[in-house]
Amino acid sequence: MKIYNIRMMTIAVAAILLYASGCKPKNVNSAVSEDAAVKTYVAPGKYDEFYNFVSGGFSGQMSVYGLPSGRLLKVVPVFSVDPEKGWGYSEETKPMLNTSRGFIPWDDLHHMDLSQTNGEIDGRWLFANANNTPRIARIDLTTFRTAEILEIPNSAGNHSSPFITENTEYVVAGTRFSVPMDNDNGDVPINTYKQNFKGTLSFISVDKNDGNMQIAFQILCPGVNFDLSHAGKGPSHGWFFFSCYNSEQANTLLEVNASQKDKDFIMAVNWKKAEEYLKAGKGKKVSVKYAHNKYDDKTHSSKSETMTEVTMLDSKDLPGLCYLIPCPKSPHGCDVDPSGEYFVGSGKLAALIPVFSYSKMIKAIENKEFDGTYQDLPVLKYESVLYGEVQKPGLGPLHTEFDGRGNAITTMFVSSEIVKWNIKDLKIIDRQPTYYSPGHLCIPGGDTKKPNGKYVIVYNKITKDRYLPTGPELAQSAQLFDITGDKMKLILDFPTIGEPHYAQAVAADLIRNKSVKIFNIEQNGNPYASKGESTAKVVRTGNRVDVYATAIRSHFVPDNIEGVKLGDEVYFHITNLEQDWDIPHGFAIKGANNGELLIMPGETQTLKWTPDKVGIYPMYCTDFCSALHQEMSGYVRVSPAGSNVPISFSTGKNEPADSVKTTASVK
């Protein structure tokens, strides 16, 4: 009886405690799920802990996610037009997408790498590659905008890019498709690949102060396919490692013909040696045209400059510059551990993961432990450089990141899993399924000297049944694992924009306080800015009409314009006079064969319009800005060519509708 009472009381008190804690009894599965729910939940108004910068792949853009919530915070336009933001449509941004072949509206952005100082993320810039029309972009992490795009000549399929050295001395860009060099005769049969097709590795220097990029040198290489790369660090600082496949030099049906050999290569490049050769005048100046585009936050506009020359170092003529290390089999990922001693080649058709030793490589070079040459380049003996092999890791190893606790995690594309292994003993510690076919993975700082091993994010290529179906086309998917324990725990699936390839993540604190909120209107250097409503005006110069307009809640000045004629080119220069965070204005005019403008506080942006029909054209603010946003509109009257309607415009004063300002035509 007493025991019964005690039991009853115990249950009652436990029930009360459970109730008070807001927690219902549950089974183990739901407890696991609840634990994951709580771990990934970022309550309304709270900030995520990490920024996750994810490549958009075939979208050409870069996405910014918050972790652990997996929320998409922003899509930053980089290589593809974005009519929403006016990217590639406004006069100020059009030059950013210029190339030696003219304006290109799309590209394929595969990899990103954050700038580093002393081998750690410094939070200044993010670099990204354009794969199709070879280019490297620099994104400014104070504005989250693309600040610079540099075209890479003598390249095609700019894939082993844009990986960086530990002080951002260089960003590299390696060609995936070998091709005849830009100034060679390109009209050659494709089956003359072996004679006529070459690869290049470009080393792009980055100015420490302003980030300005320039091609320091290119290294001419045999015609193979360079796939991925990472820089050495610590002891191996001064070296760069590139995976390459198709050492068969096949040029058709690569699926079969480039998978013949048991081993392809990792190419180790001694870039300090390259610097010595350059100093010694061993570089050859090569005339070639490529574009260099820069956006200036002071003028809020960009310029495209045509470059005319690169300096080429020919790998086969310069001893000590490039060494080939055999690597099974069609290597893809090429990753360097935080210590800089180990580098990992992931052969996508290999049944093991080779781990190479930097110090063994140096000794092998010193001791000339060579296994002949390939295309005139020295091939080091596999065993002489090999630290060891991870046995039976799974099928289709692609990429490896590091947790900072002595472990590596590798994605297995074919067997759809991630595998955690110890860098020293090469023993497998854990494996977890992924859904499905993982490509890249990312640990915050996972390719630097100081990884933050709290999470790994895995970017999968196949989604299939993981989300509600959306027709034949499905989002690709990221999966977030907690890796703080021995076992990796899947805690969240989140869909992604485009096709995520490589990604970077960083503790939010490093970046968030540097974020620009507004542009200072006083410092607006755009030559078409109107810094106050009294300076708004409309000026005709021949058949060009410049509208210098202002936007502030909730009106444009001018909001009515007459005297535009068929045959005119009209430039709307809209200055957003707001100086509050998160008060953009938008601008669009009916029927314009163009995008819109989104103008941030303090900024000026320009939309070009060539009216094609007489009539009245409403224009309006496209970004809901105030309770009277719907009233933020105006009209443009377009008269026939030769009409004598003079330029006139409203002045923003609450005047009778017919007392508008009239300006004489200016020729």
Place this chain on the structure above:
Amino acid sequence: MKIYNIRMMTIAVAAILLYASGCKPKNVNSAVSEDAAVKTYVAPGKYDEFYNFVSGGFSGQMSVYGLPSGRLLKVVPVFSVDPEKGWGYSEETKPMLNTSRGFIPWDDLHHMDLSQTNGEIDGRWLFANANNTPRIARIDLTTFRTAEILEIPNSAGNHSSPFITENTEYVVAGTRFSVPMDNDNGDVPINTYKQNFKGTLSFISVDKNDGNMQIAFQILCPGVNFDLSHAGKGPSHGWFFFSCYNSEQANTLLEVNASQKDKDFIMAVNWKKAEEYLKAGKGKKVSVKYAHNKYDDKTHSSKSETMTEVTMLDSKDLPGLCYLIPCPKSPHGCDVDPSGEYFVGSGKLAALIPVFSYSKMIKAIENKEFDGTYQDLPVLKYESVLYGEVQKPGLGPLHTEFDGRGNAITTMFVSSEIVKWNIKDLKIIDRQPTYYSPGHLCIPGGDTKKPNGKYVIVYNKITKDRYLPTGPELAQSAQLFDITGDKMKLILDFPTIGEPHYAQAVAADLIRNKSVKIFNIEQNGNPYASKGESTAKVVRTGNRVDVYATAIRSHFVPDNIEGVKLGDEVYFHITNLEQDWDIPHGFAIKGANNGELLIMPGETQTLKWTPDKVGIYPMYCTDFCSALHQEMSGYVRVSPAGSNVPISFSTGKNEPADSVKTTASVK
């Protein structure tokens, strides 16, 4: 001692139970947060409960989110180009963005409405408006693709659109900006607004079988600004209600000049009466050009047709067609409750919310309770139609949805809150802050006869400090509230694409099982399809080169093409031979002044390329499709104009590189 033991045991057992439940003791705040975490968490591999279709606003696209997770499942291109998906870049999709003014690359998509049968969501189609260049789109919810776009002539700022009747008899489209009619002389001074500017309301019929849209009729209206609308339902089926502001007919500085009057109007339109007038021949045929674009899933391509006529009903000449109901003050949202008896006007400058009664309106019309006319249209007495006013609801009421339990929820833009009130007694039940400045809101089915009152999602205009900063431009934000209890509980913030305006949500089960996974290759009716590798070929016709190519893991046939010359126009017709879900292939060629192609299983898509330089151009699959995806590539050789290199191409057999197939030129 015994008591002590009992207490100890109780605590021990409680602790064990708590531990076993995976739940740590916590304070009330964290319990609330944990409760919200669990409510919004959708575990990896689990499906969301609702689809949330959200307008992209100035992005021009439509986003699909899962609820309650807030995960972005897909962005569907509608009115803006999308080089990622080839939307507006492939030959098959270019016609979809054609208008009477030619190709337009961008628009501003504000509102969406799901098709209904008997006043309930039927899950077939989703309609969306283009605000800037007036158009209505129909999205097919089996493919999640834009199936049809119809241009709306005689309109500007197509804003009170595309709301639908309870059996999808009509989709309406009302002009926000009044303008001279398209075929009037548009070269008129803007200050002749009152004489020359008109508004129109377009009623677009929807074919019950295939969804085909056509403009059944337009109603010519006074020159005011039509803002939003909703159809009657149940007893009020046959009527449509439109809010309109700027009854002042101002044409400059609307912020001030269109906010003068104490009341503007809701216009009640009797569309059954309109049908009678049409039958009686009261419609006037008006010649005007507009585009009608349709995508065909059998041919995987679209056509743009030019329409030449609309039938116009002049509201001022046709008694009983349109009535004006005074509504304070600059009304914006116009929402009809599930019963169809009540309609709500949200005056954005009003300090109350008027609720109108449909049955009182009918009586007032019968009893001729008029308050004069406005622009020749009868104005009903406010009090005669008013059911009652919600007093002190907050500041800046914008939009109202219904929970199906007799309550309405209204967003308050200025006071940044949502307010729940009872439709019958008009008493306020609850108010909750939102962050910040809410625009539209959405309850699944919240504008139909059968709302699902589990959640309300609020779409805010200002985000400011709610997420990690991303420079001057921030994502706009949605907030998810649990509304199953009396108090509305905020459980999740999630950022959104573009600027969300109206949204729709529906239980996933209604749609997900109808989702198309692949296109049947046997039924592919694209005239340029290659249904097998043996039919792949390259054909020259004058300076046009058609490449009939196939894609299947992991190769294109052909993968090498020679004989293309400068001055040629090359059309790559790529057929994806896969018949598995989620195995798209992509296609791009270096330096093309174009987007890419993403080709779904069984589909054919075409990229046009005009090479501008002699050389070797790599082409490749842009969507990581297999372990040998990197090998899925090829080359095109471009020779000088006049070169005698014949057309030749690889056949996909593992042949020596020089035994390619050569075709004679066809003139």
